[in-house]
Amino acid sequence: xxxxxxxxxxxxxxxxxxxxxxxxxxxxxxxxxxxxxxxxxxxxxxxxxxxxxxxxxxxxxxxxxxxxxxxxxxxxxxxxxxxxxxxxxxxxxxxxxxxxxxxxxxxxxxxxxxxxxxxxxxxxxxxxxxxxxxxxxxxxxxxxxxxxxxxxxxxxxxxxxxxxxxxxxxxxxxxxxxxxxxxxxxxxxxxxxxxxxxxxxxxxxxxxxxxxxxxxxxxxxxxxxxxxxxxxxxxxxxxxxxxxxxxxxxxxxxxxxxxxxxxxxxxxxxxxxxxxxxxxxxxxxxxxxxxxxxxxxxxxxxxxxxxxxxxxxxxxxxxxxxxxxxxxxxxxxxxxxxxxxxxxx
Numbered sequence: 001x002x003x004x005x006x007x008x009x010x011x012x013x014x015x016x017x018x019x020x021x022x023x024x025x026x027x028x029x030x031x032x033x034x035x036x037x038x039x040x041x042x043x044x045x046x047x048x049x050x051x052x053x054x055x056x057x058x059x060x061x062x063x064x065x066x067x068x069x070x071x072x073x074x075x076x077x078x079x080x081x082x083x084x085x086x087x088x089x090x091x092x093x094x095x096x097x098x099x100x101x102x103x104x105x106x107x108x109x110x111x112x113x114x115x116x117x118x119x120x121x122x123x124x125x126x127x128x129x130x131x132x133x134x135x136x137x138x139x140x141x142x143x144x145x146x147x148x149x150x151x152x153x154x155x156x157x158x159x160x161x162x163x164x165x166x167x168x169x170x171x172x173x174x175x176x177x178x179x180x181x182x183x184x185x186x187x188x189x190x191x192x193x194x195x196x197x198x199x200x201x202x203x204x205x206x207x208x209x210x211x212x213x214x215x216x217x218x219x220x221x222x223x224x225x226x227x228x229x230x231x232x233x234x235x236x237x238x239x240x241x242x243x244x245x246x247x248x249x250x251x252x253x254x255x256x257x258x259x260x261x262x263x264x265x266x267x268x269x270x271x272x273x274x275x276x277x278x279x280x281x282x283x284x285x286x287x288x289x290x291x292x293x294x295x296x297x298x299x300x301x302x303x304x305x306x307x308x309x310x311x312x313x314x315x316x317x318x319x320x321x322x323x324x325x326x327x328x329x330x331x332x333x334x335x336x337x338x339x340x341x342x343x344x345x
Contacts, residue, residue, distance in 0.1 A: 013039070018221070026072050031316055044094070056170070099123075156172070160173040182341075183253075195334060206245045229277075232274050232278075264284075278319075
């Protein structure tokens, strides 16, 4: 175990970030006061360059308050994306001494003092020795997370189980589900939450509330543009957590596609990473239900005016058609809707 007030270093391509990288980062963060992460490759990806991959890492480890910056637990992360041109990153094929000296000099120019290096690679001990600091190996045998960036790049579908949902979506794939997921969409006050809860009780399984509503209330209605991608990412994580407790099926209130709609509605734009998460919703859920906006409207202080319900409903249907996602419309009382869903499932 390293000193708790030390600064750690992790270096990698993160092309793309996978669960093995996350294990490395989280193990390192548990042992230091601050963790410096360098993301680079030469040649780099033309479509997913280091700056994009570094931003994915920042998004994976941001919390409810962006002002705190990315962190794992209480450990802040300083994530840097380096480029061959601006930073003089040596070619991947360069010898070990060239690679090690490049990092040493880059850290010196930035005024960064490193106390310990964490890797899952054979080069780790020599790299750390060149920097004059200890080395800590994390799952070097790849026993806990048997994957690599090369494996993911060669076959992202086969390796999807080792990817966070946010990262997987950028590659157009969806991690395999523990149980089938059924999603409920609908305008505000269309009965999604009530129906999910009733179905979970009737089927003896779990359900996932709409995380966007949770964060909206936490922030007193003052959501920022960046919050929308965070909402989609956090909702996906909550689904994964709930799936472990589910029996036969998991009911989900809302998906990333609806979150993308709200991003355009409130901010007239949508983060490309959120667009990608929206685009794979057809793969992520076994079936999609849309709640008709025919139940009495309830204004709870967080919703827009009732007049918007019809417009929201139409936008959801248009989006489902655009993505080619089949759906079932449910209407009537809660009991009637439960019966309709159970008949389809």
